[in-house]
Amino acid sequence: MKLSPKSSTSSAQAGEVETSTLNKVRLATKDPFFWSNWIVVIAFILVVLVFGALKPHSFLTMYNLNNILVASSIPAIIVVGQTFAVATAGIDLSISSIMTFGAVVYGIAFTNGSSWWVAGIAGTIAGTLCGFLNGLIIAKRKISDFIVTLGMLSVAAGFALVISNGVPRQIVSNSLSNLAIGGFGGIPYLMVIAFVITVAAHFFLFNTRFGTHILATGGDPDAARSMGVNIDLVKIVVYSISGTLAGFAAMLTISRIGAAEPAANTSLLLNSVAAVVLGGVSLFGGRGTIFGPFVATLLLQALTNGLTVVGVAAYYQYVSIGLVVILSAALVRTK
Amino acid sequence: MMTNNPEYAIEVIDIQKSFGSVAALRGVSLFAKPGEVTAIVGDNGAGKSTLIKCIAGVYTADAGEIHIAGKKVHFTTPEESREFGIETVYQTLGLIEDLTIWQNLFLNREKMKCIGPFKILNKKAMRLESAQMLKNLDVYIPSIKGRVRGLSGGQRQAVAICRAAGWGSKVVIMDEPTAALGVRETAKVEDLISRMKEQGLAILLISHNFDQVLRLADQVWVMRQGNVMAGMRAKDTSGDELVALITGASAGKK
Numbered sequence: 322m323k324l325s326p327k328s329s330t331s332s333a334q335a336g337e338v339e340t341s342t343l344n345k346v347r348l349a350t351k352d353p354f355f356w357s358n359w360i361v362v363i364a365f366i367l368v369v370l371v372f373g374a375l376k377p378h379s380f381l382t383m384y385n386l387n388n389i390l391v392a393s394s395i396p397a398i399i400v401v402g403q404t405f406a407v408a409t410a411g412i413d414l415s416i417s418s419i420m421t422f423g424a425v426v427y428g429i430a431f432t433n434g435s436s437w438w439v440a441g442i443a444g445t446i447a448g449t450l451c452g453f454l455n456g457l458i459i460a461k462r463k464i465s466d467f468i469v470t471l472g473m474l475s476v477a478a479g480f481a482l483v484i485s486n487g488v489p490r491q492i493v494s495n496s497l498s499n500l501a502i503g504g505f506g507g508i509p510y511l512m513v514i515a516f517v518i519t520v521a522a523h524f525f526l527f528n529t530r531f532g533t534h535i536l537a538t539g540g541d542p543d544a545a546r547s548m549g550v551n552i553d554l555v556k557i558v559v560y561s562i563s564g565t566l567a568g569f570a571a572m573l574t575i576s577r578i579g580a581a582e583p584a585a586n587t588s589l590l591l592n593s594v595a596a597v598v599l600g601g602v603s604l605f606g607g608r609g610t611i612f613g614p615f616v617a618t619l620l621l622q623a624l625t626n627g628l629t630v631v632g633v634a635a636y637y638q639y640v641s642i643g644l645v646v647i648l649s650a651a652l653v654r655t656k
Numbered sequence: 657m658m659t660n661n662p663e664y665a666i667e668v669i670d671i672q673k674s675f676g677s678v679a680a681l682r683g684v685s686l687f688a689k690p691g692e693v694t695a696i697v698g699d700n701g702a703g704k705s706t707l708i709k710c711i712a713g714v715y716t717a718d719a720g721e722i723h724i725a726g727k728k729v730h731f732t733t734p735e736e737s738r739e740f741g742i743e744t745v746y747q748t749l750g751l752i753e754d755l756t757i758w759q760n761l762f763l764n765r766e767k768m769k770c771i772g773p774f775k776i777l778n779k780k781a782m783r784l785e786s787a788q789m790l791k792n793l794d795v796y797i798p799s800i801k802g803r804v805r806g807l808s809g810g811q812r813q814a815v816a817i818c819r820a821a822g823w824g825s826k827v828v829i830m831d832e833p834t835a836a837l838g839v840r841e842t843a844k845v846e847d848l849i850s851r852m853k854e855q856g857l858a859i860l861l862i863s864h865n866f867d868q869v870l871r872l873a874d875q876v877w878v879m880r881q882g883n884v885m886a887g888m889r890a891k892d893t894s895g896d897e898l899v900a901l902i903t904g905a906s907a908g909k910k
Contacts, residue, residue, distance in 0.1 A: 603754070
């Protein structure tokens with residue numbers, strides 16, 4: 322190595338720059354956050370590639386991809402609320418029941434002459450109230466999130482049956498059904514709405530003071546309280562958000578099926594928890610993203626859809642989704 | 657007896673606090689000067705923790721007065737005490753492991769900026785100021801964007817201390833700041849405390865480590881069974897004398 326002093330220093334500098342970028346990549350891959358954030362994206366791409374290779378002419382069609390987006394949109398809205406609850410180290414087991422309750426309130430408002438969007442506001446407010454009650458009881462009575470929302474699961478489902486007499490109501494509204502059918506630049510309206518909510522939630526969690534307090538409350542409630550964070554308020558707001566989104570999603574569900582049904586869709590709850598875990602949100606709170614669970618929701622719908630396309634019986638689909646969730650949780654945990 | 661002296665950063669006068677029938681503080685009076693480390697020593701149950709919690713606003717004293725720079729103050733919550741420039745570093749530190757260092761430094765004091773109708777976090781300003789806060793006390797942390805989870809015990813202690821010192825605070829209370837640290841990290845934290853002292857902060861230090869107290873402190877108060885047994889300059893006392901006062905073998909001088 323016969324280099325003049327000048328060139329040796331410059332090459333040394335170049336070397337430093339190189340190692341620092343290399344180090345950055347190495348550090349990033351060592352960070353557990355990196356894996357929990359990106360594993361779901363990799364898994365999603367894998368699922369699309371595998372099913373695309375197996376059935377390119379039925380899975381990878383515009384029609385089918387559109388189906389996946391439409392099917393993902395309501396779960397994607399629900400999962401935002403669940404992500405907030407889990408980020409505070411809680412869980413909202415009542416979201417699917419609140420959604421049913423919201424749907425029934427929608428049906429009553431609509432059949433009593435309200436326009437489609439006024440009924441939507443009524444259903445959403447009904448959801449907000451349920452969520453607010455959840456949060457209030459959790460924060461003020463210091464009862465575990467699990468128990469309170471489990472109770473609300475039953476209470477909201479019960480009230481939905483009581484006020485509807487257990488009878489579904491048909492909802493005929495062109496504007497509403499147009500919401501489910503139409504699209505914006507090839508993207509279904511429902512997915513556009515879900516995406517806007519997701520982006521807004523991301524902004525709220527990572528760019529506002531309250532968002533930081535949500536993460537702080539989930540990470541270490543005692544430390545957060547000692548710094549003056551109002552952790553009761555955090556709990557109340559988080560569950561109110563979750564309830565509001567469930568009430569709002571009720572309207573979108575009605576737009577798809579054309580009826581307000583008092584029956585709870587339990588797979589929605591299961592899928593929301595699954596997507597949160599898959600999306601790399603820590604069940605111990607304080608850590609997570611909004612986009613992780615969003616991609617995880619797409620992944621779960623693509624998986625269900627793909628299994629149907631390749632002809633796997635519906636019963637096995639439950640098994641496979643459960644296995645994917647457990648597997649991904651195990652992977653993230655060991656990293 | 658002590659008088660109401662504006663030269664004292666903080667002075668407590670005849671503080672009493674009982675929990676039911678248990679008298680934790682039976683009329684404690686002491687002071688701390690700015691630019692000094694004031695140590696409070698005593699056996700377990702002597703009332704040290706109760707005293708600092710009264711000063712930090714966690715408890716409200718049953719009787720007695722707290723003066724800050726000669727002015728009588730009254731507060732009932734930690735937030736109010738903080739507004740008077742009193743910060744506390746507890747043994748648990750109060751850091752959130754999953755948040756970054758700058759997020760912890762600014763927790764509940766986030767800097768905001770307005771974008772249209774929205775008030776959003778001014779992350780850039782907080783990062784810059786965080787780096788400055790650490791630099792002011794010569795604390796070296798590889799990256800303020802890193803999470804507290806990745807820090808060693810000494811680094812965590814340093815971050816917690818910087819947070820307490822960095823808010824225009826006048827009095828910083830530290831509860832056993834080096835109890836969980838190794839030799840090298842203890843030395844670093846002690847250096848940090850010395851630098852805070854040079855910057856004119858009044859530091860109230862609770863420690864069981866007599867060597868450390870004699871090394872760091874300017875003023876020492878000895879507590880026993882809810883009373884102050886003695887107060888003296890650290891240079892005028894010795895480990896043996898402190899032990900005698902703490903155990904009650906020596907009656908003390910007020």
